[in-house]
Amino acid sequence: MSQKYWDELYKKNETPWEKGEASPGLVDFLTAHPELSRGTVLVPGCGTGHDARVWAKFGFTVTGYDIAPSAVALAKEKTAAAFLTADFKLGDFLRDEPPQLFDWIFEHTCFCAIQPDERELYVAAVQRWLKPGGQYVAVNYLIPDTDGPPFGTTREEIVERFSPVFTLVEDWVPRSYENRTGLERMFWWKKG
Numbered sequence: 001m002s003q004k005y006w007d008e009l010y011k012k013n014e015t016p017w018e019k020g021e022a023s024p025g026l027v028d029f030l031t032a033h034p035e036l037s038r039g040t041v042l043v044p045g046c047g048t049g050h051d052a053r054v055w056a057k058f059g060f061t062v063t064g065y066d067i068a069p070s071a072v073a074l075a076k077e078k079t080a081a082a083f084l085t086a087d088f089k090l091g092d093f094l095r096d097e098p099p100q101l102f103d104w105i106f107e108h109t110c111f112c113a114i115q116p117d118e119r120e121l122y123v124a125a126v127q128r129w130l131k132p133g134g135q136y137v138a139v140n141y142l143i144p145d146t147d148g149p150p151f152g153t154t155r156e157e158i159v160e161r162f163s164p165v166f167t168l169v170e171d172w173v174p175r176s177y178e179n180r181t182g183l184e185r186m187f188w189w190k191k192g
């Protein structure tokens, strides 16, 4: 989907993914793991920045990246209003060269937002933007839909695509927004 497609949805306020709060699974993950080293985090397809702000609240150095100028503007506004610090940049996660490498990447409704035939590009981008030994935490949307976005996936597809280059630390069913209960699965991967 093009930059124009996503930006117009934000401009028309047609953003059904926007829940006004961070992914419950992410909040639980960070709460359950106070031992994680506080490095840099990239949130690709960050939207208005709820997840990025949670990583910031937990003490990480966060960059949100989104292809839609309106999303980046909203993310900056909301972050300033919350008196939090996070950097938000405009760009195409799939195709851009990373300006820096990150210790962590957090995925939430970006993988399901891109065209399924771009998924190879997505896996390559996660590899490219992560430091050696970096970690990738994903909330994947396991729905059957083929007429997205969102486009569904399965646990089998995720494992098949990511396990050649990442080691699976753990995967589990997270707490979700009410209308996604039972439809999400979290994966915690380590590069290499």
Ligand SMILES: C[S@@+](CC[C@H](N)C(=O)[O-])C[C@H]1O[C@@H](n2cnc3c(N)ncnc32)[C@H](O)[C@@H]1O
Pocket: 006, 007, 017, 018, 019, 044, 045, 046, 047, 048, 065, 066, 067, 068, 071, 091, 092, 093, 094, 095, 108, 109, 110, 113, 114
């Ligand atoms: C379904 S929305 C989810 C936004 C946010 N993750 C959330 O859950 O609220 C998908 C987001 O990915 C962004 N996006 C789509 N393709 C992208 C790409 N290639 N690079 C960066 N962002 C992208 C869109 O602009 C949109 O903000």
